[in-house]
Amino acid sequence: MKAALIGYSQSGKTTIYRAASRGLAKGDVTAVPVPDSRFDAIVSQVQPKKQTPATVIIHDDLDSISGTGRPFSQKLLDDAKKVDLLIHVVRAFENPIAPFYAEVNPIRDHENIEVEMVLADLQIIENRLERLKRSLTVKNPGSTDYLEKVLFERVKPELESGKALRRLEIEEEEAQILRNYQLLSIKPVITVFNTAESGSAFITDAKVEELNRNGAVAISICGTIESELAEMDGADQAEFLASFGLSEPASNRLIKAVYDALGLITFFTAGENDTRAWPLRAGSTALKAAATIHNDIAKGFIRAEVVHYQDYQESGSLDAAYSAGKMKLEGKEYIIQDGDLLHIRNKS
Numbered sequence: 100m101k102a103a104l105i106g107y108s109q110s111g112k113t114t115i116y117r118a119a120s121r122g123l124a125k126g127d128v129t130a131v132p133v134p135d136s137r138f139d140a141i142v143s144q145v146q147p148k149k150q151t152p153a154t155v156i157i158h159d160d161l162d163s164i165s166g167t168g169r170p171f172s173q174k175l176l177d178d179a180k181k182v183d184l185l186i187h188v189v190r191a192f193e194n195p196i197a198p199f200y201a202e203v204n205p206i207r208d209h210e211n212i213e214v215e216m217v218l219a220d221l222q223i224i225e226n227r228l229e230r231l232k233r234s235l236t237v238k239n240p241g242s243t244d245y246l247e248k249v250l251f252e253r254v255k256p257e258l259e260s261g262k263a264l265r266r267l268e269i270e271e272e273e274a275q276i277l278r279n280y281q282l283l284s285i286k287p288v289i290t291v292f293n294t295a296e297s298g299s300a301f302i303t304d305a306k307v308e309e310l311n312r313n314g315a316v317a318i319s320i321c322g323t324i325e326s327e328l329a330e331m332d333g334a335d336q337a338e339f340l341a342s343f344g345l346s347e348p349a350s351n352r353l354i355k356a357v358y359d360a361l362g363l364i365t366f367f368t369a370g371e372n373d374t375r376a377w378p379l380r381a382g383s384t385a386l387k388a389a390a391t392i393h394n395d396i397a398k399g400f401i402r403a404e405v406v407h408y409q410d411y412q413e414s415g416s417l418d419a420a421y422s423a424g425k426m427k428l429e430g431k432e433y434i435i436q437d438g439d440l441l442h443i444r445n446k447s
């Protein structure tokens with residue numbers, strides 16, 4: 100699953116990108132491991148030859164937004180179409196070379212971009228409706244053009260009233276239609292207020308909480324502190340965090356928030372050769388989990404041996420959990436729970 104940083108130029112996107120990728124960043128696209136203390140615990144108990152954490156792919160290759168009132172570049176729209184989520188970085192620190200708006204006002208910048216995403220989508224929907232008028236099949240209720248027209252006529256006034264597409268109730272069939280277009284406001288967004296070292300002088304915690312209560316996902320991060328942290332090794336990092344009264348880097352929270360907003364949960368395979376954390380869409384079946392590991396494993400699926408994470412933790416090891424009768428045999432339709440340890444019995 101992919102997320103891309105978006106925001107005004109000089110808002111600190113690349114700084115946040117480096118912080119989030121914890122020293123792994125090469126170029127402008129990085130697979131970032133998802134912090135997970137359960138995975139760490141399994142690895143330290145199993146001591147596998149290889150460990151493979153779950154990752155999310157973070158892109159810092161979108162065009163910066165270089166001014167209000169101007170349309171987003173075509174390249175930005177093309178690139179954004181390929182990702183599942185947007186991380187909107189909003190400047191909440193003084194930056195004399197920020198190209199416009201010398202005065203720091205993160206709430207204004209946040210709203211501007213939100214509004215511009217909606218307007219960009221409205222433009223696309225209007226253009227398409229205009230073209231559909233000339234379509235020959237649009238009157239045929241079974242046709243895609245007809246479905247599109249009905250859908251677009253429904254969402255147009257919502258966009259006109261400033262509502263993002265992600266806030267509307269959209270059926271899967273409709274979502275499929277919308278996915279053909281370069282729509283921005285349909286994607287989940289995480290807002291990162293990139294704050295000054297001196298703390299949240301320009302954006303209060305109360306304001307961030309208010310945004311979260313109103314359906315947004317927003318966090319504050321100090322990009323410069325976090326990118327320094329990302330370069331440190333474990334002990335220095337812990338000391339540095341403690342000096343700020345923090346227990347974990349804020350960029351961990353960001354990656355976890357991305358993971359959650361993508362609707363992902365994790366299951367584990369605790370192999371001695373390779374212990375792995377696998378991302379999976381919440382609500383997926385054991386068969387889907389098997390296919391995530393390998394298509395052949397799904398084809399030959401017999402049963403899933405499942406140990407819930409809590410049972411594993413209480414038992415101390417997978418063997419102990421099996422001996423204590425905590426392993427359950429489940430069929431293809433079993434819905435995977437976040438943290439399940441799986442072994443798929445299969446014919447291959």
Ligand SMILES: Nc1nc2c(ncn2[C@@H]2O[C@H](COP(=O)(O)OP(=O)(O)OP(=O)(O)O)[C@@H](O)[C@H]2O)c(=O)[nH]1
Binds near residue numbers: 113115321324
């Ligand atoms: N004080 C302070 N400065 C920051 C922070 N984050 C970024 N900066 C500075 O802001 C400037 C821009 O940061 P970048 O991370 O390059 O911003 P960007 O959005 O990637 O910029 P473009 O890609 O050029 O649009 C740099 O000089 C950073 O050092 C922060 O949290 N605090």
Ligand SMILES: [Mg+2]
Binds near residue numbers: 112113114
């Ligand atoms: Mg940049």
